[in-house]
Amino acid sequence: MASQEVLREEPSRGSFINDPKIRGIFFQVLVVVLLVAGVWWIAHNVIDNLTRLRIASGFGFLKGRAGFDISESAIAYSSDSTYGRAILVGLINTLIVAIVGIITATIIGFVIGIGRLSQNWLIRKICTVYVEVFRNIPPLLVIFFWYSGVLAVLPAPRDSIGLPFGSFLNQRGFYFPRAVWGDGSWLIFVALLVGIAMAWFVARKARQRQMATGQQFPVFWTSTALIVGLPLLAYALSGFPLSFDYPKQSTFNLTGGFQVRPEFLSLYLALSCYTAAFIAEIVRAGIRGVSAGQTEAAGALGLRSGSILRLVVVPQAMRIVIPPLTSQYLNLTKNSSLAIAIGYPDLTATAGTVLNQTGQAVEGVVIMMVIYLAISLLTSLVMNWFNAKMALVER
Amino acid sequence: MKHIAIGILGAATLGLMASGASAATLDTVKAKGFIQCGVSTGLAGFSAPDDKGDWQGIDADFCRAVAAAVFGDGSKVKFTPLSAKERFTALQSGEIDILSRNTTWTINRDTALGLNFIGVTYYDGQGFMINAKKLPGVNSALQLSGAAVCVQSGTTTELNLADYFKANKMEYNPVVFEKLEEVNAAYDAGRCDVYTTDQSGLYGIRLTLGAPADHVVLPEIISKEPLGPAVRQGDDQWYHIVKWTYFALLQAEELGITKANVDEMKNSASPEIKRVLGQEADTKIGTDLGVSNDWVVNIVKAVGNYGEMFERNVGSGSPLKIARGINALWTKGGLQYAPPIR
Numbered sequence: 001m002a003s004q005e006v007l008r009e010e011p012s013r014g015s016f017i018n019d020p021k022i023r024g025i026f027f028q029v030l031v032v033v034l035l036v037a038g039v040w041w042i043a044h045n046v047i048d049n050l051t052r053l054r055i056a057s058g059f060g061f062l063k064g065r066a067g068f069d070i071s072e073s074a075i076a077y078s079s080d081s082t083y084g085r086a087i088l089v090g091l092i093n094t095l096i097v098a099i100v101g102i103i104t105a106t107i108i109g110f111v112i113g114i115g116r117l118s119q120n121w122l123i124r125k126i127c128t129v130y131v132e133v134f135r136n137i138p139p140l141l142v143i144f145f146w147y148s149g150v151l152a153v154l155p156a157p158r159d160s161i162g163l164p165f166g167s168f169l170n171q172r173g174f175y176f177p178r179a180v181w182g183d184g185s186w187l188i189f190v191a192l193l194v195g196i197a198m199a200w201f202v203a204r205k206a207r208q209r210q211m212a213t214g215q216q217f218p219v220f221w222t223s224t225a226l227i228v229g230l231p232l233l234a235y236a237l238s239g240f241p242l243s244f245d246y247p248k249q250s251t252f253n254l255t256g257g258f259q260v261r262p263e264f265l266s267l268y269l270a271l272s273c274y275t276a277a278f279i280a281e282i283v284r285a286g287i288r289g290v291s292a293g294q295t296e297a298a299g300a301l302g303l304r305s306g307s308i309l310r311l312v313v314v315p316q317a318m319r320i321v322i323p324p325l326t327s328q329y330l331n332l333t334k335n336s337s338l339a340i341a342i343g344y345p346d347l348t349a350t351a352g353t354v355l356n357q358t359g360q361a362v363e364g365v366v367i368m369m370v371i372y373l374a375i376s377l378l379t380s381l382v383m384n385w386f387n388a389k390m391a392l393v394e395r
Numbered sequence: 396m397k398h399i400a401i402g403i404l405g406a407a408t409l410g411l412m413a414s415g416a417s418a419a420t421l422d423t424v425k426a427k428g429f430i431q432c433g434v435s436t437g438l439a440g441f442s443a444p445d446d447k448g449d450w451q452g453i454d455a456d457f458c459r460a461v462a463a464a465v466f467g468d469g470s471k472v473k474f475t476p477l478s479a480k481e482r483f484t485a486l487q488s489g490e491i492d493i494l495s496r497n498t499t500w501t502i503n504r505d506t507a508l509g510l511n512f513i514g515v516t517y518y519d520g521q522g523f524m525i526n527a528k529k530l531p532g533v534n535s536a537l538q539l540s541g542a543a544v545c546v547q548s549g550t551t552t553e554l555n556l557a558d559y560f561k562a563n564k565m566e567y568n569p570v571v572f573e574k575l576e577e578v579n580a581a582y583d584a585g586r587c588d589v590y591t592t593d594q595s596g597l598y599g600i601r602l603t604l605g606a607p608a609d610h611v612v613l614p615e616i617i618s619k620e621p622l623g624p625a626v627r628q629g630d631d632q633w634y635h636i637v638k639w640t641y642f643a644l645l646q647a648e649e650l651g652i653t654k655a656n657v658d659e660m661k662n663s664a665s666p667e668i669k670r671v672l673g674q675e676a677d678t679k680i681g682t683d684l685g686v687s688n689d690w691v692v693n694i695v696k697a698v699g700n701y702g703e704m705f706e707r708n709v710g711s712g713s714p715l716k717i718a719r720g721i722n723a724l725w726t727k728g729g730l731q732y733a734p735p736i737r
Binding site: 050052053054055056067068069070071078079148152156158171172250251252253255262340341342343345349352353355356357358359360361 | 479480483484487488503504506507508509529530532533538539541542543548549553554556557558561567568569570571572573577580581584585586588627628629
C-alpha cells in the first residue's frame, strides 16, 4: 500500500511544473489576475482621464431635467421630466416594438415556413421567394424601404386616404378612432375576464370528457360565445358607455383618434418581415427534422393531414425550433436599435440624445449596454424555461 | 448607429489612454503634420463639401486659418464630418483637434463637457421654416400649435424648441432625426410642417430643397445661438492659438488687411499694422504664442480676413446672401470685437 502511494506521487515530485493539475490551477489563477488587472487598469484610466479633461462623471445627471420632447411615449413624459425618465421612455418604446415585432414575426414565420412545405406549387414558390428576398437584404434597407418607399409616398394630411370605421392613412401615419370608456365600463372588462375564465374551464372539461368517453364537445363555438357574448351583455346592461374619438382634420394634422406614426410602423413591419424569413427557415427545418415515419404512422391511425400537423408533427418540431428561435428573438430586439435611422425614439435614440445633451458618453454607453444585456438575458431566460417545458419528457 | 460607435470609441480611448502622458496638442499636431478638424456633415455656408469634395464654409475656413497659423499652410487640415450627437465625444476623446461645427456656446458645454469655446465666429438665432404653399395662412411662429416639427436630435435647437412651445402654451409633435440630411429629407417629403434650426442654417437648407421658392423663414427668432469653435480643456497653449487665430481674423478686417493687399501691408507706415503682421524688429508676439511671427500674414493669405471669409461663404459672394447684421465689426455696429494684438 505504502509503496504504491510513493510510486504514484513520484512523477509530480520530480517536477511539479509538469503536473497537469497544478499547471491548470496556475493558468486559471493567472488568467483571472490578468483579467482583473486589465479591467481595473481601464476603469482607473477612464476615471483619471475624465478628471484630467475636466469632464463631469457619475450617474447624478439622470436626475436632471431633460428639456427635450419625445414624439412617442407610453408613459407620461414632458420636457420637464428627468433624463432617467427619458431613457425609460426609450426602453419602453424598444420593448413595445420588440414584443409586437416578435409576435408578428413568429406568426408570419410559421405560416411561411409551413407554406414552404406545402403540396401546392404556387404557395411553395411564393413562400420561397419571400424567404429568399427578405433573408438576403440588410434589415436597415428593409426599414428604409418601408419608411421612404411605402409610407413617405402616401398623401399629405389634407388628402388623407379614408378607410372604413373613420380611419385615415397619410404620410404622418395611420389614424383610427380611439375608444373612450364611459362610466360603468369596468363591467365590460370584468365580463371579458369572466368569459375567458369560463372558456378555459369549458375547454378543460371537454378535454377530460373526450379523454374519458371519446365524445367531442364544440369547444370553439362555446368559447367564442362566452368571450364575445358576456362582454356584449355587460355593455348593454351598463347602458352603452362606449364612445369613439374620431380623427378630424385641423390646420396642420389630423387631431383626435389614435395615431400610429410611420416611424413605428416602418420599423415594426421591417423587423417583422425580416425576422420572419429566418423563423420560416427554422420552422421548415424543425418540421423536416421530424421523421417521415411519424407522419406515416399518424396517417395509418386515420388522422387527417391538418390533425397530423397539429398533433404529431408540430409538437415534435417545436423541440428543434425553440432554441434557434430564441436567437432570432434576440436579433429582432437588438436590430430594433436601427430605429435611429428613421427617428423612432427607441432606447438607442433617447439614450443617445441624453448622452449628447449631457456629454457623459461613458455613462450613456454603459447604461445602453447594460439595458440591452438585461433584455437579452431575460428573453433567453423565458425561452429556456419554455424550451424546458416543451422538451421531450423522458419516462 | 455611428454615434454609438464613436461613443464606444470615446469610452475606449478614455480607458486606454495612458493617463498623465498626454502630449500638448500643438506638439502632436506638428508631429502628424496636419490639423484634424471636426465639421458638420454638410451645412451650406458653414461646412459642406463642394463638387470637388473640398470642404467649404466659414467653419471649414476657420480650421484652414488655424492650420495657416501653425504650419504657414492653410491646406494642412483634414476634416471629420460629425453629426450633432458625435461631435463632443469626438473632441473629448482626442479624435479631432478643433471642433468647428456651427456649435452653440453654452455654459454646460464649457463646464460639464470639458470644452473651451474660443469665441463666437457667427452670432445666430433659432428660427422656423414652413412651406408657404401648403400653409398659406401661417405667418408667425405663434400660429404653429399642433404642427409636426422636424428637428435634429442632441442639439440646443431641440431644447429651445421644447422651451418655446411650452412657454407659449402650444402643442407640437417632434419628428427627430440624428443626421441633418435625414431631417432635410423628412421635411422635404412633408413628414413635418415646420423645420427648426439656426436661422442661417434654414437659409442654407432652403437652397437644397426641391422647390426653394415655396418655403419661407418665419420672422421669430426664439434663441441666442452664438456659434463658435471649441477645443479640449487642459491645454492652454492650443486654446490660445485657436482663440487668437479668430482674433487675428477680426483684427485683419479692422485694419483693412486683405488677402490681396497683405504683402503690401507688411511695409505699411502704421506701427499697428506692422506689429500685427510681425514686421516689428525683434517681435516675440508669434513665438510667444507658439507659432511663427508672420502667423497673421499666413492666416490672411490662406483665407482672407473675417469679412472676406464671411462674404465668400455666407454673405454677398455666396448663394445664401446673408447680411452681416450683428456679425459686423464693432466699429460698424456689430458684435465682432478683438482684443488688441500687442
